[in-house]
Amino acid sequence: MKNITILLSAILFISELFSCQDVLKENPVGLASADSYYSTPNGIRDALNATYTRLRVFYGREDACFLTVPGTDMYTNGFGGVTNHPAINDYSVNFLGTDGFVTSVWNNFYIGINQANAVISRAPTVTGLSETDKNRIIGEARFLRALFYFHLVQQFGDVHFTQNESVGIQTTAKRTPVATIYEQGIIPDLQFAIANLPAKATNYGRATKAASEALLARVQLTRGNWVEAETLASNVIKSYNFQLVKPYANLWDINNEQNAEVIWSVQYTSDPLTNGDGNQAHLFFLIDYTQNPTITRDLANGRAYQRFMPTNYLIKLFDQTKDSRWEGSFKTVFFANAKGTINGKTVMPGDTAIKIVTYPVPDDLQSSAPYWYIDFNDKWVGASNITNNEIGGGQRRRFPVLKKFLDPLRISVNAVEGRRDFIVLRLAEMYLIAGEAAWRQNKLAESATYFNVVRTRAAIAGKEKEMQVSAADINLDFILDERGRELAGEGQRWYDLKRTGTLLTRVKQYNLDAAPNIKETHLVRPIPQTQIDRVTNPAEFSQNPGY
Known part of the structure; x- marks a missing residue:
C-alpha cells in the first residue's frame, strides 16, 4: 500500500525531550537507511518519535474535527461548515470516498501504523539498550498503533490490518473484520503497554501505563465488555494521583495545561519553529464576532472559521442554575475593543458588545440594549x-x-497554528466509563456513585446536593446527556452515538440538517477512493456498502 511505505529521507524526527518546551528537533538522517539507523539506540528512539508525529495530523485538525464533532445530536454546520464542507454533517450524497478529510485521516493513520510496526519489529535487535528500555519503546509504539487502529475501525469498519513493517510498495490489501482487529491488535497492544510502560512518563506527553489503561477502558466500553471497562476505569481512578480540576472552567485554562486531571494529551508548543501546523481546533467553534461594529479581530477572541454550531439539544442540555459546565464550556459574552454604535448607543472598549442567552428576550429589550x-x-x-x-x-x-x-x-491574530495541548484522556471520562459499565451490569447504586462524583465537581457552589442523581435516574439517555455535558466538543460524540446504537435515532431527532439523509450506510465512512483505485485486488478490498 502506497501510504504505508517508509520514506526515510522525508522524516522529521521528534527529539527525545517530548514536551511543550522542546518538542521537535531535526536530525540529519536523510542519508541513513532503516537497517543502519534504526539498529542504533538513537535511531530507534527517533523512529518512535516519528510515530508520535502522526498524532499532530489528527488531534486538533479540521479533518478529524469534522469526522468526530458534527453530524451528531450536539453539533451541526455553522456558517463556515455550510460554505466549506457541509456533506459530512448532512450525510449528503456528496459524502463519498473522494472526500479529502476521510482520505487524510486514512493516510495519516496508516503511515503511523507502519512507523509503529517498524519500531516494534526492529527494537528487539537494537544493541546498547536494556531490555526495560526496549520494552518501554515497544510499549509506546504499541499504544500508538492501538490508538490508530481504534480510530480506523470506528470510522471505517473492516480495514486492512497488518502488524508487519512495509518496506516497499504494496499493491494488495484485505478487509479484516473489526472483531479480529480488536482481538489480535488493539487489545493485546494495550495490554502489552500496560505491562511495560511506567505509571508516569519521564517526558510529559509520552504514553504511560495509566494512559494505556484509560484507553483500554474506552476500548472495552466500545466492545461491550462491561466488567473489563469498569475494572480498568476504576483502577485509573484509584491507583494514580489524578484529580478532578475544580472548578470545571479551570480545566481549560491554557496556563494550566499540565493539570492533575489530564491522563494523556497530544503536545503542541509555543515555538513556531517546532509547532508545525499546530492545534487548530480554536478556529472551528468560533462565531464571526467581527460583524459587530465594536469588535475587531484580536488574540483574546480568536480567529473564526465558524465550522460547528450547537444544536437545540446541546443548548438546552444544561441546567444553568446549578451546573457550572455551561459557563465553563461556552463563551457567551464578548467585549468591545473599539468605539462604535449599537442600537443608537455609544459603546466604548471594555463594554459588553455581544451577549448570547439561551432563553427568549423581548424584542423591545433587544432593540434597546447597548449591545447585540x-x-x-x-x-x-x-x-x-x-x-x-x-x-x-x-x-x-x-x-x-x-x-x-x-x-x-x-x-x-491571524495565526492558525495553536499551541494548546489537545487532551485525549482525562479523569472525568474514567468516572463516566465506570458509571456506564456499572449500569450495564445492573449495578445501579454503584453507577450513580460514579456519576455523582463528576456532577459534584460540575455543581455551582452551594448546588452540590441538587446535582446528585439516584440509581433510578440512570438510563441510556441520562448517560448520553451526561457525557454530552462533560465532553462537549472533545471529539467523542460520534463514537458515543455509534457504539450505543443511537446514531441514527438521535441524529434524526436532534440534527435537522442531517435527519433527512442519515441511514445505515453512515455507520461507517467511505473508504478513500484513492485507496480503492490503487489496489490490484479490488474484489478483496471493496468500498463500504452504500457509497
Missing part, C-alpha cells in the same frame, strides 16, 4: 426564518462559542 442581545426561542438553529438576533442568526453566525480550545497565546 442574541436570544434563543427554540426554533431550529438552522432554520431559514431565524433572525439576526437569535442563536443561528446571521446565516448561522451567531451561537454560543465552545471555549475549550480557544488560544489567546497564538503568535498573531
Whole structure:
C-alpha cells in the first residue's frame, strides 16, 4: 500500500525531550537507511518519535474535527461548515470516498501504523539498550498503533490490518473484520503497554501505563465488555494521583495545561519553529464576532472559521442554575475593543458588545440594549426564518462559542497554528466509563456513585446536593446527556452515538440538517477512493456498502 511505505529521507524526527518546551528537533538522517539507523539506540528512539508525529495530523485538525464533532445530536454546520464542507454533517450524497478529510485521516493513520510496526519489529535487535528500555519503546509504539487502529475501525469498519513493517510498495490489501482487529491488535497492544510502560512518563506527553489503561477502558466500553471497562476505569481512578480540576472552567485554562486531571494529551508548543501546523481546533467553534461594529479581530477572541454550531439539544442540555459546565464550556459574552454604535448607543472598549442567552428576550429589550442581545426561542438553529438576533442568526453566525480550545497565546491574530495541548484522556471520562459499565451490569447504586462524583465537581457552589442523581435516574439517555455535558466538543460524540446504537435515532431527532439523509450506510465512512483505485485486488478490498 502506497501510504504505508517508509520514506526515510522525508522524516522529521521528534527529539527525545517530548514536551511543550522542546518538542521537535531535526536530525540529519536523510542519508541513513532503516537497517543502519534504526539498529542504533538513537535511531530507534527517533523512529518512535516519528510515530508520535502522526498524532499532530489528527488531534486538533479540521479533518478529524469534522469526522468526530458534527453530524451528531450536539453539533451541526455553522456558517463556515455550510460554505466549506457541509456533506459530512448532512450525510449528503456528496459524502463519498473522494472526500479529502476521510482520505487524510486514512493516510495519516496508516503511515503511523507502519512507523509503529517498524519500531516494534526492529527494537528487539537494537544493541546498547536494556531490555526495560526496549520494552518501554515497544510499549509506546504499541499504544500508538492501538490508538490508530481504534480510530480506523470506528470510522471505517473492516480495514486492512497488518502488524508487519512495509518496506516497499504494496499493491494488495484485505478487509479484516473489526472483531479480529480488536482481538489480535488493539487489545493485546494495550495490554502489552500496560505491562511495560511506567505509571508516569519521564517526558510529559509520552504514553504511560495509566494512559494505556484509560484507553483500554474506552476500548472495552466500545466492545461491550462491561466488567473489563469498569475494572480498568476504576483502577485509573484509584491507583494514580489524578484529580478532578475544580472548578470545571479551570480545566481549560491554557496556563494550566499540565493539570492533575489530564491522563494523556497530544503536545503542541509555543515555538513556531517546532509547532508545525499546530492545534487548530480554536478556529472551528468560533462565531464571526467581527460583524459587530465594536469588535475587531484580536488574540483574546480568536480567529473564526465558524465550522460547528450547537444544536437545540446541546443548548438546552444544561441546567444553568446549578451546573457550572455551561459557563465553563461556552463563551457567551464578548467585549468591545473599539468605539462604535449599537442600537443608537455609544459603546466604548471594555463594554459588553455581544451577549448570547439561551432563553427568549423581548424584542423591545433587544432593540434597546447597548449591545447585540442574541436570544434563543427554540426554533431550529438552522432554520431559514431565524433572525439576526437569535442563536443561528446571521446565516448561522451567531451561537454560543465552545471555549475549550480557544488560544489567546497564538503568535498573531491571524495565526492558525495553536499551541494548546489537545487532551485525549482525562479523569472525568474514567468516572463516566465506570458509571456506564456499572449500569450495564445492573449495578445501579454503584453507577450513580460514579456519576455523582463528576456532577459534584460540575455543581455551582452551594448546588452540590441538587446535582446528585439516584440509581433510578440512570438510563441510556441520562448517560448520553451526561457525557454530552462533560465532553462537549472533545471529539467523542460520534463514537458515543455509534457504539450505543443511537446514531441514527438521535441524529434524526436532534440534527435537522442531517435527519433527512442519515441511514445505515453512515455507520461507517467511505473508504478513500484513492485507496480503492490503487489496489490490484479490488474484489478483496471493496468500498463500504452504500457509497
